[in-house]
Amino acid sequence: MTYYLVKRLAIGLLTIWGVVTAVFVVIRFAPGDQATVALGPDATVEQVEALRHSLGLDRPLLVQYFSYLGDVAALDFGESYRYGRPAMQAVLERFPATVTLTLTATVIALIAGLLLGVLAGQRPGSLLDRAVSTFTLGLQAVPPFWVGIMFILVFALQFRMLPSAGGGSPAHLVLPAVTLSIPFTALVARISRSGIAEAMGEAYVQTARSKGLTERSVLSGHVLKNSLIPVVTVVGLQLGNLLGGAVVIETVFAWPGLGSLLVSAVGNRDFAVVQAATVLIALCVIVLNLTADIVNAKLDPRIRLEAPR
Amino acid sequence: MTEKPLSTVAASGSPASGAGAAPAPGAPLLQVEDLEVVLSTGSVTGRVIDGVSFGVGAGRTTGLIGESGSGKTMSAMSIVRLLPDGAETSGRIVWRSQNLLDAPRRRIREVRGREIGVIFQDPLAALNPIQPIGKQVGEILRRGGMARQDVHARVLELLGRAGIPDPEQRVDVYPHELSGGLRQRVMIAMALAGEPQLIIADEPTTALDVTTQARILRLLADLRHQEGLAMLLVSHDLRVMAHVADEVVVMYAGRVAERGPAREVLERPRHPYTRALANNVPAVSTKTAIAEPLQGAPANPFDRPSGCAFHPRCPLAVERCRTEKPELREVEPGRFSACHRATEVAP
Numbered sequence: 001m002t003y004y005l006v007k008r009l010a011i012g013l014l015t016i017w018g019v020v021t022a023v024f025v026v027i028r029f030a031p032g033d034q035a036t037v038a039l040g041p042d043a044t045v046e047q048v049e050a051l052r053h054s055l056g057l058d059r060p061l062l063v064q065y066f067s068y069l070g071d072v073a074a075l076d077f078g079e080s081y082r083y084g085r086p087a088m089q090a091v092l093e094r095f096p097a098t099v100t101l102t103l104t105a106t107v108i109a110l111i112a113g114l115l116l117g118v119l120a121g122q123r124p125g126s127l128l129d130r131a132v133s134t135f136t137l138g139l140q141a142v143p144p145f146w147v148g149i150m151f152i153l154v155f156a157l158q159f160r161m162l163p164s165a166g167g168g169s170p171a172h173l174v175l176p177a178v179t180l181s182i183p184f185t186a187l188v189a190r191i192s193r194s195g196i197a198e199a200m201g202e203a204y205v206q207t208a209r210s211k212g213l214t215e216r217s218v219l220s221g222h223v224l225k226n227s228l229i230p231v232v233t234v235v236g237l238q239l240g241n242l243l244g245g246a247v248v249i250e251t252v253f254a255w256p257g258l259g260s261l262l263v264s265a266v267g268n269r270d271f272a273v274v275q276a277a278t279v280l281i282a283l284c285v286i287v288l289n290l291t292a293d294i295v296n297a298k299l300d301p302r303i304r305l306e307a308p309r
Numbered sequence: 310m311t312e313k314p315l316s317t318v319a320a321s322g323s324p325a326s327g328a329g330a331a332p333a334p335g336a337p338l339l340q341v342e343d344l345e346v347v348l349s350t351g352s353v354t355g356r357v358i359d360g361v362s363f364g365v366g367a368g369r370t371t372g373l374i375g376e377s378g379s380g381k382t383m384s385a386m387s388i389v390r391l392l393p394d395g396a397e398t399s400g401r402i403v404w405r406s407q408n409l410l411d412a413p414r415r416r417i418r419e420v421r422g423r424e425i426g427v428i429f430q431d432p433l434a435a436l437n438p439i440q441p442i443g444k445q446v447g448e449i450l451r452r453g454g455m456a457r458q459d460v461h462a463r464v465l466e467l468l469g470r471a472g473i474p475d476p477e478q479r480v481d482v483y484p485h486e487l488s489g490g491l492r493q494r495v496m497i498a499m500a501l502a503g504e505p506q507l508i509i510a511d512e513p514t515t516a517l518d519v520t521t522q523a524r525i526l527r528l529l530a531d532l533r534h535q536e537g538l539a540m541l542l543v544s545h546d547l548r549v550m551a552h553v554a555d556e557v558v559v560m561y562a563g564r565v566a567e568r569g570p571a572r573e574v575l576e577r578p579r580h581p582y583t584r585a586l587a588n589n590v591p592a593v594s595t596k597t598a599i600a601e602p603l604q605g606a607p608a609n610p611f612d613r614p615s616g617c618a619f620h621p622r623c624p625l626a627v628e629r630c631r632t633e634k635p636e637l638r639e640v641e642p643g644r645f646s647a648c649h650r651a652t653e654v655a656p
């Protein structure tokens with residue numbers, strides 16, 4: 001267990017370093033530098049040069065890179081020139097809204113996905129199974145931003161049941177969370193369906209029946225938990241994607257989270273914020289994957305967290 | 310199909326006694342009568358069990374033998390309705406004077422585990438890999454409303470009875486942490502938990518090594534003597550049968566080829582198929598006069614040969630065997646054979 005954790009920690013640090021480097025490279029080579037965008041089209045060349053100098057952008061790239069790495073290692077992500085505050089502070093301020101959104105979407109996806117998975121997987125090949133599988137495939141095929149726009153048109157503009165944009169109340173959460181959960185629901189449904197279908201064919205399910213259990217007890221006692229293992233793995237891996245999806249959905253619904261902050265920071269070339277946000281997202285993904293592994297080890301006694309040498 | 314009296318019927322010939330009262334030893338506890346199972350897999354439909362009849366007397370052991378695919382598992386699992394999806398059953402399965410084939414699901418669930426316990430072939434696959442063994446053994450007790458404390462004590466007792474050393478140390482381990490023999494003992498403890506009168510054991514020793522096989526068989530025999538358990542034992546190992554079974558039912562292509570007292574059937578077969586099976590196992594046939602190993606592939610119950618299903622492989626086959634299906638008939642007292650030339654089968 002200790003060896004496992006140390007190894008995972010090392011891999012995690014390496015991943016963060018990779019993310020930091022990738023972001024650095026992409027930002028430096030993207031068109032339009034920070035100083036030009038910040039000062040606007042009317043600025044003189046001298047003004048731009050002065051700002052570039054004060055931001056350290058006129059130094060050689062490698063020097064910039066290592067001084068930046070040093071700062072990140074010291075947990076200093078620099079100032080957001082846009083907000084005039086430490087970048088990480090601006091990012092952390094928006095973080096809870098994103099966590100709320102993604103957590104809600106995850107809960108919706110888990111409940112709806114598992115429900116669909118149980119319906120379909122209980123009798124593989126049945127009419128219900130085929131109907132649910134077709135539905136799930138449909139869910140996976142529609143682009144989430146399009147669903148988001150449809151939701152806004154129908155529920156917000158047509159029926160005026162729910163607010164279309166902004167945050168602050170549970171009602172504001174409904175549309176973006178449901179939208180965000182859709183592809184994830186489809187994924188959970190597919191994985192849990194195949195997990196349940198497979199478990200239903202296991203010999204130990206026959207054993208459970210031979211003890212006189214009802215089908216419901218067989219399902220809850222011997223099938224669900226056993227088929228949860230692949231679901232947990234996939235959920236752990238895909239939560240990162242969900243955070244990525246949140247960037248788009250937050251923009252569509254003007255949800256005041258990390259995603260919309262990130263999009264506007266990219267537009268403003270507010271690199272400190274972009275870097276702080278990406279590092280935080282990477283950190284989340286790493287922690288979530290680790291959690292999924294630990295949960296699985298708890299679910300399945302055959303999984304040992306001690307990696308073989 | 311005309312049904313012949315079953316060899317397990319006691320001298321009194323009385324039907325199985327009602328629930329509660331323990332039937333006299335040897336009295337029929339279970340009777341399977343003219344069982345048919347039709348299976349559909351995709352496009353093909355086949356009557357994989359075609360008119361099978363046998364019985365298990367109280368406290369007795371009936372063995373089902375036959376090559377792979379002959380329908381042993383299907384026949385045995387029909388009793389507790391544990392068949393593949395879409396299997397259609399007909400005939401009668403009389404358990405304590407009730408026909409289980411038309412009993413409601415509720416009743417079947419009552420029978421499962423509490424009246425008839427099942428032991429499966431591969432204990433590693435048949436045990437839930439992510440549940441401690443004690444929990445699995447005690448499940449039927451907990452569901453029956455027994456208090457937690459009592460369940461724990463009873464599980465320890467059951468594990469001990471199944472010959473598991475140090476039950477206290479093992480009650481919380483997972484199946485993969487045990488040896489094959491111990492796992493099968495866990496299965497046995499689990500089958501005993503509901504205090505059934507009959508145990509169906511489908512090849513309980515096939516997945517084990519030879520020494521362990523012998524130990525498990527001894528355990529089953531002991532349990533049977535101590536607790537008066539009746540057993541339906543499925544095996545394709547004739548040596549096992551010769552040791553453990555009182556009666557044997559020899560199956561071929563979903564039909565009964567021969568049925569009768571175990572020793573007699575195995576030593577003096579009245580069906581060429583039984584004789585061929587027995588000749589394949591030198592230890593069983595004391596007089597291996599004709600060394601005549603079984604040739605050819607087993608008949609496919611989805612596409613059974615006409616007449617006697619065994620005729621393509623039978624050294625005694627005549628024209629009649631190709632055209633006319635032999636009925637199971639009493640060829641000498643207590644001995645039933647489905648062979649036109651039963652009286653000519655030399656040992």
Ligand SMILES: Nc1ncnc2c1ncn2[C@@H]1O[C@H](COP(=O)(O)OP(=O)(O)OP(=O)(O)O)[C@@H](O)[C@H]1O
Pocket residue numbers: 348349350357375376377378379380381382383384393545609610611
């Ligand atoms: N799930 C299933 N779907 C379709 N056909 C099946 C299924 N299980 C068994 N059969 C068919 O039913 C027939 C009887 O099978 P059964 O399992 O009862 O044989 P068996 O005598 O127990 O053989 P074995 O010694 O291999 O266990 C076989 O021909 C087999 O092909």
Ligand SMILES: [Mg+2]
Pocket residue numbers: 381382383511
């Ligand atoms: Mg079998």
